Amino acid sequence: MTIHMKDVSKRYTLPKGKELLVLEGIDLEIRHGDFVIILGQSGCGKSTLLNLLAGFQFPSTGNILINNKPICGPDPSIAFLFQRPSLLPWLTVEENVAFGCKIRGDTHKLAYRVTQFIEMVGLSGFEKVHPPKLSVGMAYRVSLARALIGHPQIFLLDEPLVSLDTFMRNRLQEELINIWLSEYFTAIFVTHDIDEAVLLGTKVVVLGGRPSRIRGIFDIQLPYPRKPTDESFFHTRTSLLKELKASFIENHFI
Amino acid sequence: MKSLMKYCVKYSKDIEISKEKTMTYQIGYAACGTALLILIWFLGGSYLFSQPGYEQFNGFLPIPTLKALFKLIVDIGFWSSVYASIKRVTLGIMIAFVLGLPFGLLTGFYKRLNLLTHTSVQFLRMISPISWMPIALLVFDSFESAICFLITIATIWPIILTIANGVSRVNVQWIKMAQNQGANDFQLLLFIILPASIPYILNSLRLAVGIAWIILVPAEFLGISSGLGYIINDARDTMEYDRLMAIVIAIGIIGFILDGVIQLVQLSLNWIWIEWD
Numbered sequence: 001m002t003i004h005m006k007d008v009s010k011r012y013t014l015p016k017g018k019e020l021l022v023l024e025g026i027d028l029e030i031r032h033g034d035f036v037i038i039l040g041q042s043g044c045g046k047s048t049l050l051n052l053l054a055g056f057q058f059p060s061t062g063n064i065l066i067n068n069k070p071i072c073g074p075d076p077s078i079a080f081l082f083q084r085p086s087l088l089p090w091l092t093v094e095e096n097v098a099f100g101c102k103i104r105g106d107t108h109k110l111a112y113r114v115t116q117f118i119e120m121v122g123l124s125g126f127e128k129v130h131p132p133k134l135s136v137g138m139a140y141r142v143s144l145a146r147a148l149i150g151h152p153q154i155f156l157l158d159e160p161l162v163s164l165d166t167f168m169r170n171r172l173q174e175e176l177i178n179i180w181l182s183e184y185f186t187a188i189f190v191t192h193d194i195d196e197a198v199l200l201g202t203k204v205v206v207l208g209g210r211p212s213r214i215r216g217i218f219d220i221q222l223p224y225p226r227k228p229t230d231e232s233f234f235h236t237r238t239s240l241l242k243e244l245k246a247s248f249i250e251n252h253f254i
Numbered sequence: 255m256k257s258l259m260k261y262c263v264k265y266s267k268d269i270e271i272s273k274e275k276t277m278t279y280q281i282g283y284a285a286c287g288t289a290l291l292i293l294i295w296f297l298g299g300s301y302l303f304s305q306p307g308y309e310q311f312n313g314f315l316p317i318p319t320l321k322a323l324f325k326l327i328v329d330i331g332f333w334s335s336v337y338a339s340i341k342r343v344t345l346g347i348m349i350a351f352v353l354g355l356p357f358g359l360l361t362g363f364y365k366r367l368n369l370l371t372h373t374s375v376q377f378l379r380m381i382s383p384i385s386w387m388p389i390a391l392l393v394f395d396s397f398e399s400a401i402c403f404l405i406t407i408a409t410i411w412p413i414i415l416t417i418a419n420g421v422s423r424v425n426v427q428w429i430k431m432a433q434n435q436g437a438n439d440f441q442l443l444l445f446i447i448l449p450a451s452i453p454y455i456l457n458s459l460r461l462a463v464g465i466a467w468i469i470l471v472p473a474e475f476l477g478i479s480s481g482l483g484y485i486i487n488d489a490r491d492t493m494e495y496d497r498l499m500a501i502v503i504a505i506g507i508i509g510f511i512l513d514g515v516i517q518l519v520q521l522s523l524n525w526i527w528i529e530w531d
């Protein structure tokens with residue numbers, strides 16, 4: 001699925017008739033299978049951009065086309081992974097994973113698929129456990145399985161790993177890449193961490209300014225698996241940092 | 255559903271173990287408080303009823319009352335009144351709940367429906383249920399249904415408002431997640447909103463029981479020939495003041511127990527699910 005964003009802007013209406021222009025003039029084209037990183041400071045409208053793509057909100061001007069069709073609301077083919085795992089605590093792990101499929105009536109071989117996905121995220125043996133008994137990392141894996149079991153075409157991730165410790169984050173980053181390589185979806189991943197961007201993305205989109213615009217789009221052509229200790233990783237990171245700096249100064253934005 | 259039950263039971267155990275230690279403390283303090291209340295009753299009553307002209311009301315003092323209370327406990331007439339009263343309360347609350355639950359869920363969920371109905375609900379809520387009594391007596395043939403109507407109309411508003419409030423507090427991410435997974439509004443209500451609001455639903459029932467129990471006695475004053483309100487009136491007419499006071503105390507005790515039962519159910523559920531995500 002290709003995504004076209006054409007001159008998209010998003011304006012929030014605040015109390016007392018004020019308005020807040022968050023995004024402006026966003027032009028972006030994403031090919032199927034890309035791993036796009038949205039990089040930007042806190043409050044620059046990254047979540048807003050994802051919400052537009054997920055159909056939770058609609059652009060104030062411009063339009064977003066997915067396979068040349070405008071988005072008209074949330075759609076299971078566009079999965080969303082939230083900043084927090086947001087599992088349903090009254091359901092077990094396997095019921096949480098199966099939740100969306102049951103809702104959609106997609107129950108063909110469901111039990112088998114659930115087992116498969118729970119295995120994929122490394123939680124075999126925890127099928128009957130309720131979420132409050134899981135660690136944060138495990139809860140993430142469950143929400144990952146829940147988002148992916150419907151084989152989405154586009155996978156939106158809103159700073160999904162920020163609340164994890166370094167070890168857990170590294171492992172989940174690795175696993176995410178492995179899943180992406182095997183499932184072949186388009187990933188759009190929001191972060192404010194440059195290392196994470198270089199580690200995961202094929203394409204980095206930098207947002208910035210008030211209102212936010214796209215300040216630069218960088219391709220990263222490193223092969224996977226990437227290792228932060230590799231020299232090539234280091235070079236790419238350095239050149240990305242330089243380019244970032246350049247484009248920010250050019251735009252009078254720091 | 256099965257996992258919901260399992261989940262409740264599992265976590266209730268955790269909660270009980272951690273509270274075990276403070277349990278004796280709590281009971282100790284509660285006992286002291288009760289003793290204090292009885293002491294105040296005794297002193298205040300003794301002073302009041304030793305005034306000239308008030309001697310005949312000696313029956314209101316603790317000791318005659320306690321004696322009468324023991325007599326009540328073995329009195330089958332008393333228990334059949336309790337049964338009649340509890341039956342009315344249960345039926346009234348059940349009707350209020352069956353109507354109020356969907357209404358509360360829907361008004362909490364659809365902001366526009368809430369805007370549309372909010373003023374009316376607030377207005378109706380402020381009408382004393384007892385003031386419906388003459389109308390109820392005109393409309394319904396039997397006292398029984400009139401009282402049931404009164405209890406329903408007294409309890410339906412807090413049920414609606416508490417549940418609607420609970421719905422508006424349901425974790426937004428759960429709702430977004432379900433929408434993202436393709437849930438329609440009906441599925442959202444059934445699979446997310448309803449289970450997530452269970453703590454609030456129980457709370458609304460607890461409120462309803464409290465109100466119904468208060469409304470019941472005045473409602474039963476109005477001519478019916480069974481129930482706790484009736485036997486209070488009866489005791490007054492026959493000037494059995496010790497029995498009268500004993501019934502008053504018994505009403506308090508039964509209400510306390512009813513409230514306690516719901517509280518136990520609430521405790522056995524796990525509250526983490528409001529904050530946890």
Ligand SMILES: Nc1ncnc2c1ncn2[C@@H]1O[C@H](COP(=O)(O)OP(=O)(O)OP(=O)(O)O)[C@@H](O)[C@H]1O
Pocket residue numbers: 012013014020022040041042043044045046047048049
């Ligand atoms: N529903 C809303 N109504 C009004 N203003 C909003 C709304 N959502 C976001 N905003 C504002 O829009 C701006 C961008 O918010 P957004 O959440 O998209 O930023 P973000 O880049 O995701 O930030 P963070 O890194 O903190 O998650 C912020 O100033 C925020 O206050």
Ligand SMILES: [Mg+2]
Pocket residue numbers: 046047048158159
């Ligand atoms: Mg955000």
